[in-house]
Amino acid sequence: MLQIKNLHAQIEGKPILKGINLEVKAGTVHAIMGPNGSGKSTLSSVIAGREEYEVTEGEIWFNGVNILELEPEERAREGLFLAFQYPIEIPGVSNANFIKMAVNEVRKHKGLESLSATDFLKLMREKAALVGLKDDFLKRSVNAGFSGGEKKRNEIFQLAMLDPKLSILDETDSGLDIDALRTVAEGVNALKNSENAFLVITHYQRLLDYIVPDVVHVLYDGRIVETGDKNLALKLEDQGYDWVIEKHKQEA
């Protein structure tokens, strides 16, 4: 589904990613872990198409499409979803209108007609319940005045509505209490199937107790330096990142 080959990227002339290779197959969950400043968020931004980052080398293929040539909205319509670490507040635009526009754009791209108002409302209520958001949130402005937990739930709500092929969760666990974390994870688990894939970016292991990864990668200084199964995450939880840094310092 996703193939990243020798990806190099920089921001304002400063190299951040220095040769990322990664393959994510349908039906799998990959975790990307790493110490602060290792390039985790840059990786998610580059895949989603943030323009501040300049790709200097390498390729990103998504279901046979070289997405580096696509605008961010085109990538999204192809089925790429990023759950933001810091979801944006949009005063004056209701959650219902926002997600309706987004869903219809994706449907249009697939050659499908817009959903009827009734079907749409039904779908919204169902997905809101999945992440524990009350109906009245639909009328409120996107993320405006939401608590940290509500914002993250809203990200997963949008994910559920858009039903993407690849979802990148960027530090979705940050700022969540244990109950919200569990709700969010349950939401993700309910959406997991053999057709889609998840890339879970996190500093801590605790989210991976709930969303169990098939593959765990460790990112350090812009490269993937370790790859393993879920036990790698447990080792990091236990021993921290010092051994990774020690082991790979020379290369960096």
Add this chain to the structure above:
Amino acid sequence: MSKDQEILDSITSQEYQWGFESNIDQEIAAIGLSEDTIRFISKKKNEPEWMLEWRLKAFEIWKSMPEPNWQNLEYAPVDFQSISYYAEPKKKTLNSLDELDPEIKATYDKLGIPLEEQKLLAGVAVDAVLDSVSVVTTYKERLAQDGIIFCSFSEAVHEHPELVKKYLGSVVPVADNYFSALNCAVFSDGSFVYIPKGVRCPMELSTYFRINAKNTGQFERTLIIADDHSYVSYLEGCTAPQRDENQLHAAVVELVAMEHAEIKYSTVQNWFPGDKDGKGGIYNFVTKRGACLGNHSKISWTQVETGSAVTWKYPSCILKGDYSVGEFYSVAVTNNFQQADTGTKMIHTGKHTRSRIVSKGISAGKSQNSYRGLVRVNKRAEGARNFSQCDSLLLGDRCGAHTFPYFEILNNSANVEHEATTSKIGEDILFYFRQRGIGEEDAVAMIVNGYAKEVLDQLPMEFAVEAKKLLAISLEGSVG
């Protein structure tokens, strides 16, 4: 009025200091401004002597006034001697829509304006736009049944001189400001409305249907009088961009509301804003003011300003009647190199008067957008209340938003509230939309419509739908 008289006297006794006088050939459409120009205009319009006298007095006053420079605007000085003040004979018509600027044509199409109407707006020579003409006739008959007068200003000068004499200049005195004085001297045409006692006008009155007075030109003059217990909703302008050869516009609008009367005045201003490099565009210097003369009267201004290179406009209310209400709802959009200095004045002189100001500025490109508002509560205005909300929205980081609120409160019982916010649509917000599959222009349209909703909701339904589209079109290409 005595103060005005003083000013008038002092001015008329002054030496003529501007050196504008030149002999103008009566047969040629005048370029430049002198007493002769005014006599020429008045004669062309076949005006009665009193109207000419009024114009000439205004001209004397104008000559003595300095051009204002306090506003937050920068523009090349207007050469008042290079303007033609009577443009009718020069009115250029197009032979077909193919001759129209393709950008204006594209905007018409986006707004979904039918072909026949496009021709009318663009000034294409057509024998008759039959549908519109019949609409006008039907309108006129219906209005006449209720005794409503709705005609061009020129017609009113001839048909209803008592009303015109009584109210012309009663709300905006001749010497009010530089541009209003100029308008008084050279006004071309405009609308006149009188709603009799107890009549609720059965339809929205719109300049758009006042076909006989189209091409009223750059110095429009409007006077609306709502007698006791009457109601009228008036729509000025049109969402379609209007082709116009004149660079300077200086209109005056006067509203008079008697006891328990209500006037709702809505404007969509979409004059040519200049091109992307800031070349060309209309200078729009408008004086709009309403007087709530009667107790319990109400005047409500709603404006959507998207056009013009320079906008200088402060629709205001004088709340003289006890318990009278003034409202101002505004969306002002500036893009590219546009500049707007707009706002309102709410002058509370009656007891228990109330006013409400909701101003939403949207700046994009390299434009500058200023809100300027005055709330004054006079000594005698017991129990006056005002609420002001002034919001600014910035698209990108090369534009400017400015807020200049003034409060002059002379009565301790007044209750005045002011709220202001500034927000910015930056890359982060746009990226969030785009990551959800929503393109930049749709994103901006959604944000702007959400932001301006409170004002757009004040517009009559059909107008509101078009105004929303217009906002999106005005901001096209403003991001990214």
